[in-house]
Amino acid sequence: MEIILAKSAGFCFGVKRAVNMAYRAAENSEHICSLGPLIHSPQLVQRLEGKGIRVQNSVEQIVDETVIIRSHGITRNEEQALERKGLPVVDATCPFVKKAQQYAALLGKEGYSVVIVGEQEHPEVQGIISYVAGSETSVVANPEEARTVTPHKKLGLVAQTTQSFDNFSEIVQELLENSKELRIFNTICDATAVRQEEARQIAGRVALMVVIGGHNSANTTRLARICSEIQPRTHHIETADEICADWLDGVEAVGVTAGASTPEWIIRDVVDRLTAVAK
Ligand code: SF4
Structure with missing residues (x-):
């Protein structure tokens, strides 16, 4: 046969990087946790636990530990809460996800109404959205949902990194009708x-x-x-x-x-x- x-x-670049960072961090710190399971592999999470990396599900639970941030990132609120607690952080957010967060923040700062193409409940999308300050935001999963976006003279668009390019470009088509200016950052990772x-x-x-x-x-x-x-x-x-x-x-x-x-x-x-x- x-x-x-x-x-x-198997592992993409961002996940491999996060796992390697976690193993390295575990060698240098006795009290260490990840904020949420590091990746969606129960077997790997178990191995990491064997290296002393516990899973903590919220910043409130963490007292005196080094905190590893997952490849799909965290929200601005969580980031600020970690800063306030003065906890050491190993930021394993994938650089491609970081880029999407930064572009969303930039669009917000420049007065665009920000549309994120992705799944509303996904932690990566929650993270991206949280970096937009002072602007409207909406999350759309498909072209039908894009039709419901409130028209705005300046619309800015970013994508959850795992979105399909076809879906993204169909949404762009829809949004062209809703705006005089459409600024697009293609943040899809292949x-x-x-x-x-x-x-x-x-x-x-x-x-x-x-x-x-x-x-x-x-x-x-x-x-x-x-x-x-x-x-x-x-x-x-x-x-x-x-x-x-x-x-x-x-x-x-x-x-x-x-x-x-x-x-x-x-x-x-x-x-x-x-x-x-x-x-
Ligand atoms: S953005 Fe791409 S490389 Fe990074 S974690 Fe997501 S799928 Fe992996």
Whole structure:
């Protein structure tokens, strides 16, 4: 049986950077925590706990610890609360997310009504929005929602980094009708698109697709959905233990991919298990 492993499977630049920063910080500090789980991989969060990195869910809970900020960033309020408490901070916000926050702040400062393309409840979007001071803000997820944006003579646009380019450009089309001036910062990072495109291609060539990543990871869940539209025999798993031998009955080629928050050792375990089961 052939196993086709996606080249793009696993950590993106920002997640790899955050995890490395966390490991380094754990070596230098005994009292250390992340504000929220560092990434959407329960297995990695557990390993980090083994290194002494606890998960704290709010700034209020933190007393005397070094605080690691996740790759998708925090809100301005949280940042200020950490400053007020005088806690040491390891800022692992992905530089691409930082850029989106800075552009949103700039647009607000220059009097634009700021539109963020993304998912309202996502912490990254909550973070971006919080950096806009003194201007109107709205979050739109799709072109239909863009039609409801209040017309404004100056509209400014940024995107949640994981948005699809097609959705973003359709929203731009809609907003052109709502404004005399539309200033756009394309803050989309292509890590998501690259993973999705490669997954689509592999899913079209195999009889079984395995997508690895936290069940709580939105980007892995989306990857699995994309694959299952092409290859209905797609399984979203977190670890190799979930693989059933009968999935492989009569299968000549299996595709494997993983979300941007899936550690390499888990991907390796899955490939090893598939190889063992196929024998
Ligand atoms: S998906 Fe892109 S923006 Fe988000 S953490 Fe990864 S590299 Fe950074």
